[in-house]
Amino acid sequence: MSEAGDPLGSAPIPGVAPDDHVRGAENGLLVIEYADFECPFCAALSARLAETSRRRVFRHFPVRTSHPRAWPAACAAEAAGLQGRFWEMHDILFADQGRLEDPHLWERAQALGLDLDRFEADRRSDAVKARVKRDFGSGLRGGVVTTPTLFTENAMYAGKEAVSAAEGALG
Secondary structure, eight states: OEETTOTTTOOOOOOOOTTSEEESOTTSOEEEEEEOTTOHHHHHHHHHHHTSOOEEEEEEOOOTTTOTTHHHHHHHHHHHHTTTOHHHHHHHHHHTTTOOSHHHHHHHHHHTTOOHHHHHHHHTSHHHHHHHHHHHHHHHHHTOOSSSEEEETTEEEETHHHHHHHHTTTO
């Protein structure tokens, strides 16, 4: 565990913004997670957090060098979010990480009842790309270097440590 905003020069991560993706009880203790949809540890973390009473904020941190489909998956989740279905897309992307190619993204959008033409236009839009870049940039400024990374109160947990924290201390 390391301190958020540590003396290495990292800036504090942004607080909860009106357009953040938030799940959980309003009065639940807050965790902010930076994750990518192709990372197996992120999927494990997501499953663990679903079992807690924590209030979650999800932010994109697609690590394209090791997870080439993470960026398109993040854009698909954002496009689904523009139709009010971010968390549903989030859940199904993590449930089947081996199928993140475009035809599978379209199948998922269709299964969620999304307008497919709008989904396709939105996921390729400058606004969606800017949103994913904003999340990624805030993570970089806050000291995120790997996925998943969790921030809770004044602590930061990274990589496998984030999954362990969700299994233990964050319950």
